[in-house]
Amino acid sequence: xxxxxxxxxxxxxxxxxxxxxxxxxxxxxxxxxxxxxxxxxxxxxxxxxxxxxxxxxxxxxxxxxxxxxxxxxxxxxxxxxxxxxxxxxxxxxxxxxxxxxxxxxxxxxxxxxxxxxxxxxxxxxxxxxxxxxxxxxxxxxxxxxxxxxxxxxxxxxxxxxxxxxxxxxxxxxxxxxxxxxxxxxxxxxxxxxxxxxxxxxxxxxxxxxxxxxxxxxxxxxxxxxxxxxxxxxxxxxxxxxxxxxxxxxxxxxxxxxxxxxxxxxxxxxxxxxxxxxxxxxxxxxxxxxxxxxxxxxxxxxxxxxxxxxxxxxxxxxxxxxxxxxxxxxxxxxxxxxxxxxxxxxxxxxxxxxxxxxxxxxxxxxxxxxxxxxxxxxxxxxxxxxxxxxxxxxxxxxxxxxxxxxxxxxxxxxxxxxxxxxxxxxxxxxxxxxxxxxxxxxxxxxxxxxxxxxxxxxxxxxxxxxxxxxxxxxxxxxxxxxxxxxxxxxxxxxxxxxxxxxxxxxxxxxxxxxxxxxxxxxxxxxxxxxxxxxxxxxxxxxxxxxxxxxxxxxxxxxxxxxxxxxxxxxxxxxxxxxxxxxxxxxxxxxxxxxxxxxxxxxxxxxxxxxxxxxxxxxxxx
RNA sequence: GCCUCAGUAGCUCAGCUGGAUAGAGCAUCCGCCUUCUAAGCGGACGGUCGCAGGUUCGAAUCCUGCCUGGGGUACCA
Numbered sequence: 056x057x058x059x060x061x062x063x064x065x066x067x068x069x070x071x072x073x074x075x076x077x078x079x080x081x082x083x084x085x086x087x088x089x090x091x092x093x094x095x096x097x098x099x100x101x102x103x104x105x106x107x108x109x110x111x112x113x114x115x116x117x118x119x120x121x122x123x124x125x126x127x128x129x130x131x132x133x134x135x136x137x138x139x140x141x142x143x144x145x146x147x148x149x150x151x152x153x154x155x156x157x158x159x160x161x162x163x164x165x166x167x168x169x170x171x172x173x174x175x176x177x178x179x180x181x182x183x184x185x186x187x188x189x190x191x192x193x194x195x196x197x198x199x200x201x202x203x204x205x206x207x208x209x210x211x212x213x214x215x216x217x218x219x220x221x222x223x224x225x226x227x228x229x230x231x232x233x234x235x236x237x238x239x240x241x242x243x244x245x246x247x248x249x250x251x252x253x254x255x256x257x258x259x260x261x262x263x264x265x266x267x268x269x270x271x272x273x274x275x276x277x278x279x280x281x282x283x284x285x286x287x288x289x290x291x292x293x294x295x296x297x298x299x300x301x302x303x304x305x306x307x308x309x310x311x312x313x314x315x316x317x318x319x320x321x322x323x324x325x326x327x328x329x330x331x332x333x334x335x336x337x338x339x340x341x342x343x344x345x346x347x348x349x350x351x352x353x354x355x356x357x358x359x360x361x362x363x364x365x366x367x368x369x370x371x372x373x374x375x376x377x378x379x380x381x382x383x384x385x386x387x388x389x390x391x392x393x394x395x396x397x398x399x400x401x402x403x404x405x406x407x408x409x410x411x412x413x414x415x416x417x418x419x420x421x422x423x424x425x426x427x428x429x430x431x432x433x434x435x436x437x438x439x440x441x442x443x444x445x446x447x448x449x450x451x452x453x454x455x456x457x458x459x460x461x462x463x464x465x466x467x468x469x470x471x472x473x474x475x476x477x478x479x480x481x482x483x484x485x486x487x488x489x490x491x492x493x494x495x496x497x498x499x500x501x502x503x504x505x506x507x508x509x510x511x512x513x514x515x516x517x518x519x520x521x522x523x524x525x526x527x528x529x530x531x532x533x534x535x536x537x538x539x540x541x542x543x544x545x546x547x548x549x550x551x552x553x554x555x556x557x558x559x560x561x562x563x564x565x566x567x568x569x570x571x572x573x574x575x576x577x578x579x580x581x582x583x584x585x586x587x588x589x590x591x592x593x594x595x596x597x598x599x600x601x602x603x604x605x606x607x608x609x610x611x612x613x614x615x616x617x618x619x620x621x622x623x624x625x626x627x628x629x630x631x632x633x634x635x636x637x638x639x640x641x642x643x644x645x646x647x648x649x650x651x652x653x654x655x656x657x658x659x660x661x662x663x664x665x666x667x668x669x670x671x672x673x674x675x
Numbered sequence: 676g677c678c679u680c681a682g683u684a685g686c687u688c689a690g691c692u693g694g695a696u697a698g699a700g701c702a703u704c705c706g707c708c709u710u711c712u713a714a715g716c717g718g719a720c721g722g723u724c725g726c727a728g729g730u731u732c733g734a735a736u737c738c739u740g741c742c743u744g745g746g747g748u749a750c751c752a
Contacts, residue, residue: 093695093696102695104732114732141695142695225752226751386678386748389750392750400751400752434747436679436747463679465680468745505688507689509680511746530700530714530715532714533714541711541712549711620699623699627700630715631716633716638711640711
């Protein structure tokens, strides 16, 4: 309806003497077709005040001229009426326009689908956790945000590759392997293979999950592996705390054995755990990019460093290799290779992003025109240095180049029993898996995207779990289930009394309604004598019509919360209509038309929820 | 100090691509089930849009400064 109205206004402007000589497209771009705040003003409003400057006329005069132009549009009496208030032109649509809009919706296979972002070829990276432990609640926000964004962008025609960067290189992987090894002690004692003598130890990764990991390792280990493990334990000097360095007093050969035999198990097991959890949230990655395999094993970091040196963007000082990032917008230069010879995390990150830009499609062209990362606000300081590196490598023109984009999300606070728990590393952690088990995937996904990523999110476990009207997820799902229930009842009315109740509609008639919703079928939608119900139905259709612009805006601003808000509005308006009038009534023609409306609502809600990765149940 | 996000109703948040009397949910109070799911609907109550300037015909929205709170400011990963 919005699109149609805009086109109508365009035609009217072009045909009007008053606007002759003015740039109509510019005028239309300067204002938007919006919803009047006060419903008494009609269904749509056009504010012409922004045109005053260009036209050098007073807004009320312009509004009157536009209203006149619209009034002289051929056939308008049957479609809408206009009125002016100050600089506003208010438009009230006639029922036929709503009926046609409904007809349009029922004939559209993918509601809200559009091509607004068809030019985008985007690589979207998010979550990207180390495979050193379970995902925590904060990861859940990036997972929900990222996956919803992927769905929304694709609905707008964009090509998107969602990718997970697996940080599986570096000392933290050695730490987890050693932690696993340390945790084999108890099971080995239980099995009588090790003497139970006191041993002062500290665990680099203290979580209880490491114990499970150790038991899992032993369960699948060969006899030779177990013998080797016992060998390490027996030669260990029992000399007190072992956590000071990364070697834990282990002989080099033992350390090497652990790295070779234990680390792959830890890595693999934890990564698969993360993958399964994400899958249970219906968060779908196309690619899992391994830091170790893709960057280190293939020498990509080394090659990238050479390029920086050659181009003069990297220099040696104090025995370290530095990136000249200060000259490129960062607050200072950054270390790429430490004086000890180890490459920094930043070096790998740069190599990874370099690699993102170097990827090519089948025609040898750059595969992506936009690289987007979703990061937590705690990584904010990384933006400037990574941007600087991308400029240095020639991928960006300057540090404001929109080809590289970081979506920053504020952090998540877990609220348990009404108290905030900061997600600090030392505190007791509730894992994402625990929360999903507790409140369900739908609630987690909806809560994580229901508000702007710019605001810190309090995730209240008790509230998310509550199956009542405190919980917006259930509110929306309930509306969808209600739609499904009405259609079910229409086909197969519940038989409660002795006299059988005939169906409100046959399977065939319902099929006809969806396959070929003619104007004649839909025309009886509005009642002759119920203005309240009619107004609510019209309002509902205006809202359903807004799915597409809502999705486009959410895609452009990378804000899925707009869609979350939208589905709540649709649900609310549907509940209003449900209470204002009967869907299944005595008038068969009206019943059928209103069933069509219910189908449109159901499909809109299902589509909106699908864009958020939330299920749309048919009964609750 | 610097960078960054936020500050809107008692609480949690929309609105911020400048436009009509600033919205929703929760909470509190009052109503609505003999008929399609009451996990619902209606009504009432509730606001100096952090403060002060500026730009503009017009500012919650843009700019500047200040205040308060979160995050960041490593040859850590």
